[in-house]
Amino acid sequence: MAKLNINGKMNDVQVEADTPLLWVIREQVGLTGTKYGCGVAQCGACSVHINGEVKRSCAIPVGSVKATDKIVTIEGLSATSSHPVQKAWAEIDVPQCGYCQSGQIMAAAALLKKNPQPSDKDIDEAMTNICRCGTYQRIRAAVHMAAAGMTKAGSFVAPGKSTSEV
């Protein structure tokens, strides 16, 4: 039995205390935007926010989460995909297969909350989730764009296109 505050809603779940938070979110609460990728906190596909910090939910036993802890999943980041990170991700067309992107977006949102103007080095250190399609170059550009959008109230700079035709 656990009480979980997820996306502002209290959930009572019947589950063993050692169940990873990831699987409670996916199977008991029914929010499947948070993904399983490795189960050992390596890939970050399961990233959620707990009290504003990004955490890898596959390695957190649900029994260690308190009812007062505020959990936010990708579904709760914004009501209309309007978070600056989501807008920048859309503007640059970051996702390929998209499977890791919930985790990437949650990691980027947590980074920008702490550090609204991250340098490339800050992004290197904070954005450690695995993307097998290799969208890293666009993730970096989108984090910078979201940072600009957060300070300029939604006015996005044009994406730095990497394509040229000769």
Add this chain to the structure above:
Amino acid sequence: MKNPIRDKTNLSRRKFIVSSAAASGGLALGFHLPLIAAADLKSADGAATEVNAWVVVKPDNTCVIRVARSEMGQGTITGLVQLVAEELECDWKKVKAEQITPGQNLARKRVWGEMSTGGSRGIRTSEDYVRRGGAVARLMLMQAAADQWSVPIGELTVADGVITHAASKRSTTYGKVAAAAAKLTPPDAKSIKLKNPKEWKIAGKPMKRLDTADKLNGSKIYGVDVKLPGMLNAAIKASPVFGGTLVSYDEAKVAGMPGVKRVVKVNESTVAVVADTWWHAKTALEALPVVWDEGPGATRSSAWIADHLKEGLTASGAYAFRNEGDALKAIAGAAKKVEAVYSTPFLAHATMEPMNCTCKISTAGRAEVWVPTQNGEASLAALSEQSGLPLDRCEVYKQDLGGGFGRRGGSQDFVRQAVNIAKQFPDVPIKMIWSREEDMAHDFYRPISQCKLAAGLDESGKPVALHVRISGQSINAFVNPAAIPEGNKDERQLQGYSEKPGDAQLGYTFPNLLIEYAMRNTHVPVGPWRGVNTNQNAVYMECFIEEVARAAGKDALEFRRALMGKHPKHLAVLNAVAEKADYGKPLPAGVHRGIAQFMGYGSYSAAVAEVSVSGEGKLKIHRMVLALDCGHAVNPDQIAAQVEGSVAYGLSAALYGECTVEKGRIVESNFNNYPILRLAEMPKVETVIVPSYDFWGGVGEPTICVVTPAVLNAIHAATGKPVRNLPLKNVKLV
């Protein structure tokens, strides 16, 4: 001598291939099924009208465009819809994509053609008929307007889904004439003149992807997210040793664990726990005592496999794929000889979404799967065969893939497993998900190989001969032995070295050339891995060319150019990358360049890498420039995305990728011991697209193979030493 392990594996594989081929042959011929009338195959909106198989029009002028190929992130949906929309002349802002099912395709005599999505063929082998599909719909819609106004169709113009008769100042929309258009006899698709790609307005442009929105808010449903009423979950474990079998398991030990329903045998080598949730199933599976007969494969190790391949480098009886002049004699008599032996390891696909499949077998005699698949019709064939139900009682609901890379194409092992479990739970949907560990342990790995190369130079440093001998495992020997003439003439393993133009042609000419393949199979299952054999073969060719150029005292770019006179397209791409990368201009202190070019999937690729190696041997890849001639460029921004991704995929393999074998099983089990490139290690990538507009080449795979040799050649420049064995994590650079 017979290899009992290999023979056993091949026997079951062969059986599978024959029966699958029979099933897909059936698909190709078309079964005697009633055609579903167009009206019965409505889009989600009941008011929509199907004009033809590719185009459905709604009253508000929205055009729903059908797609048969699978989406795994490579942007195929967007590209194919652009091609249809270009000929349809509809309003791009009102376009929606809709995926058809293999059952629908079969019922309508494969009106949507091939569904298989691999070999970078998604666009290049369907561009013609999808564009004609769009053009046919356009002509039908225009004819309906012409009929309504009693004017010749030739007097009408169309733009953005609005049809205009200028003379009478009348206009109408696709939405208004769609119902009338659908009743017309379609014009002959083959007789239609398609647009010149240089005049494209929608295709050829960097349109935004059509499938991004639900990837940003968690609402996209992947195979692992499928939920059905009454569904149970399965966790699965196959014999850790390839070729091993399941002897017994002790169900009583886990029967009382939370949520557990039953433990079931899946097939001769696999057991599954079925429970209310996947976490319960997996937890019980880990606690389940299982006895395996590991079989003869248990004696195999990486060291044994390396020796097995090494023997093939010099053994007699190899297949001489190209034998022009007398390379061995020319090398023996050359003023200078260069020799080297290279090796590349087994690799796992490691898609972010592990293998999974949800299956329901109903007592009413219907079988359904919800599955991420690169080949929906192969999934349908596997479902029919494994369930014992005819194809028209089966359906496959394709889920967009959380990565494919060749793993989810022909093999369909996950469908067969899910069906075998679901058969034991009639009318109950079963969602089977592999753990990451199972996914690493039971891949169809990129084949392992070694390569011995020798070249001869004359006094002036000009190459007189090249000899390439590859020894290694064959994909076709595992998946389709019938495709190998005389048992050893396996051209597929020599991808990229062909004399023939068009697909994977070697870009160099040597006065004497010998290219050989010695097939050396193991008990490890192998399969296509994004880029397949171009990846290893480009490393061998392009790193050795670098060694030969250095031995000749020549610049690597000039040395290549001198060999490429007969291959202008290869050369043009090499020149394009050199120009964009400022090849020849000075770099910052400590930074070094490497260059490479290769051809695969009908496209020409080249790369320049800029790297530095610290005094402690730490490698940093600063910048990569890649050039690609894929003939026609359907979406330049998505091509750039594929090129960027190919750098990450190539570098993961170059830096870290290695599956090793101990006691017959794969050692690497998760991302902690099978590392993947992360953002901090990603170099700046610049993409140069050089379309030559006279062919259709692939995009998803061709650039991967030039990434690693460009980096290795840059390392060679930095350290003065070649790197001949991958991955780099095992190599001391200084």
